[in-house]
Amino acid sequence: MAAPMELFCWAGGWGLPSVDPDCLAVLTYARFTGAPLKVHRVTSPWSSPSGRLPALKTRDEGTISKTQQIITHLGKQRYNADYDLSTTQRADTLAFVSLLEEKLLPVLIHTFWVDAKNYVEHTRKWYAETIPFPLNFFLPNCMHKQHLERLQLMWGDGYMEDEEKLEKELYRDARECLTLLSQRLGSQKFFFGDSPASLDAFVFSRLAPLLKAKLPNGKLQQHLKSLQNLCNYCTSILSLYFPWDGGESPASAPRAVGADGSEAEDDPHKRRNQLLSVLVGLAAMLGYAFLSGIVSIQRGSTGPAGHQPIALEEEEEEEEE
Template identity: 75%
Template sequence: MNQPIGGGSALAPPPPRSPRSSASGRNKMAAPVEFFCWAGGWGLPSVDPPCLAVLAYARFTGAPLKVHKVSSPWRSPSGTLPALKTPDEGVLSDPQQIITYLRKQRFNADYDLSARQGADTLAFVSLLQEKLLPVLIHTFWVDAKNYVELTRKWYAEAIPFPLNFFLPGRMQKQQLERLQTVCGENCLENEEELEKELYREARECLTLLSQRLGQQKFFFGDSPASLDAVVFSHLAPLLKAKLPNAKIQQHLKSLPNLCNYCTSILSLYFPWDEGDPPPPVPKSASSDGSESEEEPHKRRNQVLSVLVGLLAMVGYALLTGIVSVQKQGPGTGGRRAIALDEEEEEEEEE
C-alpha cells in the first residue's frame, strides 16, 4: 500500500502485437530481473496493491522475476516499494512503468486483445482510479479502527525496529495526501460526508465490475490480461483482510463472482504462496564471502537502524530529563557538559 497502482497514469494501450511469451521474448530477458515488494499477509502474496498488481501480471505472462519480499522500503534499491532492478533502464518504481518494461521484453498479457477491448481496459482502469482507489485508501489508512487494529498493526509488526516506530505514520500521511489529491484538499474536513460519498461510489463500481465479469473466468475470456492484474490488486486486499470496520468488504462479499474471481487467481497463480512472511533463514556468507542475495542492502540498513535507534534514545533521554544539558559557570570557560541524574538512571536500570 505504499503507492496504489491507480495513482500513476492509466495503462497505456497495448503495444504492437508480439507473442505473449515467445521464445524471442524469453531470450531477450534470459536472466530474471530482481523485483522488490512488500511481504505477504492476510492470505495474499503481498499486502500492497501496486506490488500485488506487478506480481499478478508477471505470473500471468510468465515473466521471470527474482522476487524479494521485504518488510521495509529501505531494503529496496530505490528506497520505495515496489521496485524493479533492470539491467538497461535502472530501477523502476512506478507499477505502470514496470508493466510497460515487461511488455517491452515481450511479456504482453494484452497481445490477444482487440482495439475495443484495449479501450475497455483504459476505461475500467480509469474507473478503478476514480471510484475504488479512494475507498481503499480510506478503508485501510483513514478509518481509525481499521488503521489502528489492522493496517498500522501489520506494518509495525513487519517493519524492523526502530523503523516501525515512525514508518507506518509516515506512510499514513502519504496516503492522506494522496486522498486529498484525488478528492480535494478539504475533503477530510467532513469525514462523515466523505465516507458516505466514497462508499456509495465504490459500491457502484463493484457492482459494475461484477456485471462486466459475469460468468467469465477473466474480464476478456479465458486468459488474464493487464486489466485482471489491476482489478485483482484492488479487490484481493479488500476481500482477504480481516477488517474491523468491513462496510465495503460486506458489499464485495455479496458479489460471489468477484469473490470467486479473486480466489481463482490466488489458487491458479499463487498456489504455493500462503501470503505470510517466510520464517527467518539463518544468515550465512556465500562461498565468495559476499552477503546473502536476499539482503542486498543489509549493511546499509544496519547502519541506518543503529543511527535511528541512537537518535531515538537520545531524544527520549532529553525529553524525560534523564539527560540534561547545562551551561557551566565562568570557571569552566563557558563549556557545556552533560549531567546525568544518577537516581533516575538507577531507576531506569531496575
C-alpha cells in the same frame, strides 16, 4: 545468462503474496506473463534501490518505481499479457483501470489508512509488527500521513468541509464500481475470457486485500463478499498463480532464482539495512529526547570541583530479527 530483472516489493500477509495493492499488481502481472523476476519481499522501503515500493531494477533503464511504468516495461521485454487483445478490449482496459483509480482506490485508502478502527487495530498493527526495529516506531505513522495527503489530493479541497457526506458518496460510488465489475466479469474466468490480461492484475490487486484482510470495520468488504463471482475470481487467481498461504513460499522450497523466474531471498542487503535502520532509529530517538528535554547536556563551570562532565541518559534495545 543475463542477470534477471529484480523486483522489490512489500512482504506478504493476510494470505496474499504482498499486502500492498501496487506491489500486488506488479507481482500478479509478472506471474501472468512468466516474466523472470528476482523478487525481493522486503519489510521497509529502505530496502529498495529507489526508496519506494514497488521498484523494478533493470539492466537498461535503471530503477522503475511506478506500477504502470513497470508493467509497460515488462511488456516491452516481450512479457505482454495484452498482446492478443482487440482494439475494443484495449479501450475497455483503459476505461476500467481509470474507474478503479477514480472510484475504488480512494475508498480502499480510506478503509485501510483513515478509518480509525481499521487503521489502529489492523493496518498499523501489521506494519508495526512487520517493519524491523527501530523503524517500526515511526514509519507506520509516516505512511499514514502520506496516505492522508494522497487522499486529500484525490478528493480535493472540499474533503475537510463535510467529510461525513463525502465519505457516504464515495463509499456509494465504490459499491457501484464493485457491482459493475461483477456484472462485467459474469461467469468468465477472467475479464476477457480464459486468459488473464493486465486488467485482471489491476482488479485482483485492488479486490484481494479488501477480501482477505480481517477488518474490524468492513463496510465495503461486506459488499464485496456478497458478489460471489468476484470472490471466486480472487480465490482462483490466488490458487493458480500463488499456490501457498500467507504470501510466503514453503520452507522447503528453494530460494535461488531459476529459469522460470523463481523468487529470491527476502532482502539482499539485510545486514546493511539493519545497521542503517538502527543508526537512523537511534538518531531519531536521541533527537526526540533532546527536543522533549528527556536528555540534556549540562555545561558546568570550572571551579574548585573541576569540570563537570556532560550528562547523557539513553536506553538501547537490541534488534530482533
